[in-house]
Amino acid sequence: xLKGFGTLLVKELKELIRDPKILLGFIVVPLIMFPxxxxxxxxxxxxxxxxxxxxxxLVVNHDSENNSTQFIAFLNLAVNATPITVSTVDEALLxxxxxxxxxxxxxxxxxxxxxxxxxxVTVKFYTVFSGSGLLEGISSSIVNQMVENYNRNLxxxxxxxxxxxxxxxxxxxxIDPRVLSSLVISQAIALPITMLILLTxxxxxxxxxxxxxxxxxxxxxxxxxxMDRFAILAGKLSGSIIVAGIGALxxxxxxxxxxxxFTSAIPTGASADLVSLGLVPSLFGYxxxxxxxxxxxxxxxxxxxxxxxxxxxxRSAQSLVSYVFPFVFVPSIALMYLDINVxxxxxxxxxxxxxxxxxxxxxxxxxxxxxxxAGLGIVYVAAFTxxxxxxxxxxxxxxxxxxxxxxxxxxxxxxxxxxx
Amino acid sequence: MNxxxxxxxxxxxxxNIRALDGLNFTVDTGEIFGLIGPNxxxxxxxxxxxxxxxxxxxxxxxxxxxxxxxxxAEVRKIISYLPEEAGPYPNLSxxxxxxxxxxxxxxxxxxxxxxxxxxxxxxxxxxxxxDKAKTYSKGMKRRLLVARALMTKPRLAxxxxxxxxLDVLHSYHVREIIKRYATExxxxxxxxxxxxxxxxxxxxxxxxxNKGKIVAEGKSQELKEKFGSTNLEEVFxxxxxxx
Numbered sequence: 331x332l333k334g335f336g337t338l339l340v341k342e343l344k345e346l347i348r349d350p351k352i353l354l355g356f357i358v359v360p361l362i363m364f365p366x367x368x369x370x371x372x373x374x375x376x377x378x379x380x381x382x383x384x385x386x387x388l389v390v391n392h393d394s395e396n397n398s399t400q401f402i403a404f405l406n407l408a409v410n411a412t413p414i415t416v417s418t419v420d421e422a423l424l425x426x427x428x429x430x431x432x433x434x435x436x437x438x439x440x441x442x443x444x445x446x447x448x449x450x451v452t453v454k455f456y457t458v459f460s461g462s463g464l465l466e467g468i469s470s471s472i473v474n475q476m477v478e479n480y481n482r483n484l485x486x487x488x489x490x491x492x493x494x495x496x497x498x499x500x501x502x503x504x505i506d507p508r509v510l511s512s513l514v515i516s517q518a519i520a521l522p523i524t525m526l527i528l529l530t531x532x533x534x535x536x537x538x539x540x541x542x543x544x545x546x547x548x549x550x551x552x553x554x555x556x557m558d559r560f561a562i563l564a565g566k567l568s569g570s571i572i573v574a575g576i577g578a579l580x581x582x583x584x585x586x587x588x589x590x591x592f593t594s595a596i597p598t599g600a601s602a603d604l605v606s607l608g609l610v611p612s613l614f615g616y617x618x619x620x621x622x623x624x625x626x627x628x629x630x631x632x633x634x635x636x637x638x639x640x641x642x643x644x645r646s647a648q649s650l651v652s653y654v655f656p657f658v659f660v661p662s663i664a665l666m667y668l669d670i671n672v673x674x675x676x677x678x679x680x681x682x683x684x685x686x687x688x689x690x691x692x693x694x695x696x697x698x699x700x701x702x703x704a705g706l707g708i709v710y711v712a713a714f715t716x717x718x719x720x721x722x723x724x725x726x727x728x729x730x731x732x733x734x735x736x737x738x739x740x741x742x743x744x745x746x747x748x749x750x
Numbered sequence: 751m752n753x754x755x756x757x758x759x760x761x762x763x764x765x766n767i768r769a770l771d772g773l774n775f776t777v778d779t780g781e782i783f784g785l786i787g788p789n790x791x792x793x794x795x796x797x798x799x800x801x802x803x804x805x806x807x808x809x810x811x812x813x814x815x816x817x818x819x820x821x822x823a824e825v826r827k828i829i830s831y832l833p834e835e836a837g838p839y840p841n842l843s844x845x846x847x848x849x850x851x852x853x854x855x856x857x858x859x860x861x862x863x864x865x866x867x868x869x870x871x872x873x874x875x876x877x878x879x880x881d882k883a884k885t886y887s888k889g890m891k892r893r894l895l896v897a898r899a900l901m902t903k904p905r906l907a908x909x910x911x912x913x914x915x916l917d918v919l920h921s922y923h924v925r926e927i928i929k930r931y932a933t934e935x936x937x938x939x940x941x942x943x944x945x946x947x948x949x950x951x952x953x954x955x956x957x958x959x960n961k962g963k964i965v966a967e968g969k970s971q972e973l974k975e976k977f978g979s980t981n982l983e984e985v986f987x988x989x990x991x992x993x
Contacts, residue, residue, distance in 0.1 A: 546836065546837040546838075546839070546840070547833040547834070547835065547836035547837065548836065548837070548838070548839060550798075550803060550831070550833040550836065551831065551832075551833060551836060551851075553802075553803055554801045554802060554803060554826055554829065554830075554831040555826060555851075555854040555855065556823065556826040556827045556854060556855060557826075557854055729803060729804045729805055732798075732803060732804070733764065733804070
């Protein structure tokens with residue numbers, strides 16, 4: 331055993347565990363954050379599964395024999411397959427809203443004959459695609475599974491599913507919903523992850539910048555110079571904004587290219603206008619998304635500046651800023667999976683109230699062509715930012731910028747002697 | 751002539767700590783005045799109030815007849831403050847740092863250039879001014895910052911522990927700079943130190959501070975004679991009842 335190791339270990343543990351910043355940031359926050367995340371995930375999984383099991387599939391049956399009826403009954407084990415008396419898929423499309431259907435199955439005239447003769451027969455599936463979240467593909471997956479199970483009972487590859495997609499009431503022939511699904515998944519994951527990285531990284535930069543000024547006492551020097559004190563705050567924020575703005579621009583270019591790599595997988599023969607179908611944002615949508623991202627970054631930076639004013643050094647500032655991270659992590663990760671529209675009202679309110687979730691929601695909104703929601707989100711975050719910046723300017727205008735610090739005992743904000 | 755610094759009955763309270771407890775002193779124009787005392791005596795708080803960083807809880811502070819509370823912006827135009835253990839911006843070169851600071855107090859590019867050259871001469875860092883400040887030793891950083899505080903020839907320079915943590919040679923260099931500037935340019939200097947021997951050699955007048963109060967004030971020689979001591983340390987020990 332290393333001599334002195336035990337003594338050092340005990341000292342280290344005491345030092346670390348007794349530091350309230352570490353206790354709160356590394357132990358208490360994860361203990362709260364992950365159960366909250368788990369609850370949200372559980373809720374979203376349940377919602378997706380329930381809606382999938384209740385999914386109505388309209389059946390356009392051109393076959394009048396027994397086997398097609400049996401196939402419909404088989405589908406009914408997992409979904410609500412509802413035969414309707416129409417002669418074409420286009421007519422069925424018009425009926426979808428009446429039945430709240432999420433898809434159409436078209437059974438060809440030779441279905442029963444082919445099944446009896448064990449000759450492969452193509453069954454067309456048309457699946458509605460709204461692009462709301464990672465779990466949206468559950469219903470189409472269930473249908474695919476049902477076809478596989480049906481084939482297993484008969485013979486391999488008797489039923490050949492031909493997948494097409496319905497987007498905003500229009501059929502895109504020959505496009506497998508899974509291709510679009512991968513597009514949406516890429517969108518659903520890429521933006522929250524990028525947000526998460528951009529926000530946390532830029533907040534750390536801004537907090538470090540202010541804390542460095544305090545730690546090196548350069549802030550004290552600046553405060554005694556003949557200049558407007560708001561200029562110090564404005565200069566600091568502007569510097570961070572420029573860096574964050576460059577980050578946002580780099581993100582927009584990168585994200586656009588990334589999206590292009592997915593959309594290129596869609597067959598050109600399908601000639602689908604992905605923008606009008608609401609699968610990728612329009613140019614205006616990208617612009618709104620950029621603005622949303624920018625104001626959110628600004629609000630995060632202003633918040634980081636305020637929090638770091640309560641810290642005496644860089645380490646404390648970084649710890650303080652990390653308390654905001656759950657408000658970035660939870661909506662980012664939750665909105666990867668969730669369709670916000672199916673959530674309980676209170677959870678919707680919570681998610682909408684967190685400013686850092688706005689760009690993710692704006693991304694979904696602009697993709698769906700809902701510019702009003704994205705615009706309102708921008709207004710909300712801008713108002714939040716103004717409040718935070720006003721508070722920051724008040725802090726910089728007084729001696730509190732030097733004297734205030736957060737006391738963890740009872741979590742009271744206290745003024746203490748800053749020097750001898 | 752108006753006093754450079756006039757503090758009257760200044761009290762500063764932080765929560766339940768009374769950092770300054772009725773502080774009274776004046777500093778004459780062109781004088782080097784030393785505030786000395788142990789850690790926690792209230793030296794830094796007093797200097798921060800003079801420098802408009804903190805507001806007194808009660809009492810008045812006037813700098814060349816300007817009120818630090820009501821005329822803070824005017825006071826900032828004529829003072830220069832050097833915080834204790836302050837550093838320059840680590841990723842700026844010494845030259846860039848001086849240039850940055852000069853822009854706030856000096857008008858015009860030519861004047862700023864002259865000011866920076868003046869500072870370069872004061873600090874004596876030569877070619878090293880082109881290097882990033884993070885590569886400087888503690889002594890070099892302090893020389894740079896003292897030069898920054900004096901380069902604009904402020905009417906009042908407030909220096910908090912200007913030689914704290916420096917070795918003998920760097921301390922000597924900094925002290926010489928301060929003395930020369932006060933003599934040649936008529937800059938009034940208020941400085942703090944817990945090194946009483948150093949202050950004895952540098953300051954024309956000193957105030958001994960203990961627990962937020964001045965316990966003795968005057969010329970070093972007068973204080974030593976009054977308390978029958980050989981140096982200010984002994985004076986301080988006798989005043990606070992240690993000896």
